[in-house]
Amino acid sequence: MSVNAYDQHQQKRNEYVDSQMAKHNRFYKDIYNILYTLNDFTIAVWFLIGSIFFYFESLKTWGVTLFVIGSFQFLIKPTIRLIHEVNARKHYGTEYDQLMK
Numbered sequence: 001m002s003v004n005a006y007d008q009h010q011q012k013r014n015e016y017v018d019s020q021m022a023k024h025n026r027f028y029k030d031i032y033n034i035l036y037t038l039n040d041f042t043i044a045v046w047f048l049i050g051s052i053f054f055y056f057e058s059l060k061t062w063g064v065t066l067f068v069i070g071s072f073q074f075l076i077k078p079t080i081r082l083i084h085e086v087n088a089r090k091h092y093g094t095e096y097d098q099l100m101k
Contacts, residue, residue, distance in 0.1 A: 020092040021085075032084075035080075040077075043073045046066040046070035
């Protein structure tokens with residue numbers, strides 16, 4: 001395959017993947033929005049309870065623990081989104097390659 005033909009194939013492949021991702025994102029958007037909202041809500045709960053615990057000396061350790069749990073949940077959201085995006089793009093790229101055989 002010549003360089004120009006390869007570039008055209010790659011461009012068409014990328015266009016196919018992008019169009020499939022647009023459909024994919026619409027289909028899964030509602031599910032992920034619900035999960036993200038639940039995640040955000042629980043983060044807020046952990047931080048609110050943790051903040052209240054700081055008013056009481058005997059509960060400060062639990063307050064810090066809730067802050068750590070909430071902070072960990074902040075890492076979960078973009079990690080899930082990134083893994084999902086990479087895997088979906090890989091899937092649609094492979095699908096395109098299979099269609100072009």
